[in-house]
């Protein structure tokens with residue numbers, strides 16, 4: 001069994017890690033440095049008030065969580081904002097990570113179902129790019145079809161499988177399958193190409209772009225929230 005202990009440098013947390021480690025693998029975390037004698041303890045230092053850090057602690061191999069990190073002994077009353085962030089928000093983030101860990105997903109179409117795909121980054125780029133194209137170059141038509149590569153539901157699952165916390169089960173819904181079977185499987189826009197619009201090259205690139213944009217967004221969000229909380 002692999003156990004996560006937060007607040008592992010604290011009074012109770014450090015004793016708990018020592019008590020657990022002869023029998024279990026332990027992931028010990030705290031914002032303060034920790035030193036444990038057992039090779040079964042992995043220690044990771046970080047601030048649990050950062051949602052990205054808190055959520056990343058609950059990986060699919062974690063069986064049990066003992067959440068002891070907190071602002072105690074009047075600390076939360078003295079710094080109310082920080083108290084909320086550590087004692088309330090971080091607890092909620094951990095619970096949410098536990099809820100999502102290992103949850104299975106149902107894909108309502110067959111694995112071979114294909115659809116035209118493009119990354120979110122390409123789409124937002126396309127809006128700015130379109131706004132900068134001179135009217136004479138666009139001529140009369142102002143609509144722009146973008147190129148969407150053909151990706152199957154199975155290929156999408158394969159592209160995220162290694163990092164997924166749950167599994168995907170394919171359970172086609174006849175109504176949805178009919179709609180998806182009738183939709184375009186890919187689009188190729190020569191006009192978009194000529195006018196310099198970028199399109200995605202493969203599903204791996206789409207996933208990688210999404211992940212880096214999400215990480216950037218969460219980093220900015222945490223920074224802003226901490227700046228606001230002083």
Ligand SMILES: NC(=O)c1ccc[n+]([C@@H]2O[C@H](COP(=O)([O-])OP(=O)(O)OC[C@H]3O[C@@H](n4cnc5c(N)ncnc54)[C@H](O)[C@@H]3O)[C@@H](O)[C@H]2O)c1
Pocket residue numbers: 006007008009010011012013029030031032046047048049068069070071072086
């Ligand atoms: N010790 C007691 O007598 C007692 C009694 C009743 C309840 N409790 C509860 O048990 C829990 C643990 O208590 P304790 O006595 O071990 O407290 P502690 O203060 O010794 O340990 C708390 C740990 O949380 C860590 N922490 C605080 N903010 C953090 C953050 N943002 N990110 C990462 N780590 C952070 C601290 O560094 C500290 O090591 C608390 O919830 C406390 O309220 C303790």
